[in-house]
Amino acid sequence: MSSARPTRRGGAAAVRALWPMSASPSSVVGSGPFKLASLTPDGAAVLERNPFYGEWAVDPAGQPLPYLDRVELVAVASTDAQLSAFLAGRTDLFSPAPTQLAALRGAADVVLRENYSGQASSSWIVWNWNRASDPEKQRLFRSSAFRQAMSHLTDRERMVREVLGGAGDAVYTNVYPVFAEWISPTAPRFAFNVAEARRLLAELGYDRTNAEGLLVNSAGRVLEFDLITNAGNAARENYARIFAEGARQAGVKVNVQATDFNVLANRLGSSGEDRPFDAILLGLSGGSNIWPFGPNVVPCGGNLHAHNRSGGCLTDWERELDRLFREGNAEPDRTRRLALGRQLQDLEAQHQPFVYLVAPRASAAWRSRVRGEYPSAIADADVVTRELGLTWVQD
Structure with missing residues (x-):
């Protein structure tokens, strides 16, 4: 009974407080x-x-x-x-x-x-919707067209070839490659396409270039953001480099930074209206072949709903993803559950709250x-x- 009471009072934080490092x-x-x-x-x-x-x-x-x-x-x-x-x-x-x-x-x-x-994991890039101190970045990061453009600037095949030595898979949805039965065949795939990315960015006002070949809007603002990943993970550092090189082909300036994992995790998990990052490259792993969608990732209140940590859904499609997740998670019929999972994937893939990159194939020694x-x-x-x-x- 004593261990349950702190849980009721303070949830996961109370449990962590029971067993600190000391x-x-x-x-x-x-x-x-x-x-x-x-x-x-x-x-x-x-x-x-x-x-x-x-x-x-x-x-x-x-x-x-x-x-x-x-x-x-x-x-x-x-x-x-x-x-x-x-x-x-x-x-x-x-x-x-x-x-x-x-x-x-x-x-x-x-x-x-x-x-x-195939791996029960994947890497991804997420853009911070809660960037109140920079309204223009917040506007862009909340735009599905912007994130679609970023997906078009992600050369997944190059990442598999150069970083994984061919021992990996390009990833386009939130289902890990090991759960192949669940992957929706109808989910949109925004393959590497610089011209299409530039078309989408032009619709967002970045329709001209400066003397350095960088995209700018009518006020001369450069399309630029910081992308951080965890130092010491060579694969992620190389994914970030390849993404930045692909973005530069379209005139987008990406400033890649590597930092301590704990610092990065704290930024990702931060909440409120002005979280301290532009974009983060990380990954998740785990999941289940019963319902392979993260209960803390898809629902709007989840602590890994990493693009939007404002405390609730901000768009109609987020609300629909939330509904599909809860309906599918409670559905006992596997055929129906698979259908709901594919609907969920198709909708998320269309709006790209996470731009999924690649997953290595699993090996063990x-x-x-x-x-x-x-x-x-x-x-x-x-x-x-x-x-x-x-x-x-x-x-």
């Missing part, structure tokens, strides 16, 4: 196969076997789960550092990016399952002594390749 690990409650033994400020942690889990969770032979007594989570600064730690033997499990596969092929004592599925992976016939980025509770180490 909390004793013994006070952190969970029902999974492992419990927290230690946690450091940089995010490194040690998990130890939950002795009560095996009272009800056993394998077919009746042996209590989990098999492992201890799991260490290592804190690293970047995706490159993750690869280095794995190759050096500091870690046993690794989810490589497509650009890291070559370094793993043929590596001693390494099992590599390469490109085994582990040291050969680590066992318990799922057979390749059933593993995908949704099911994943293993559960820690079923993993063991062979001596």
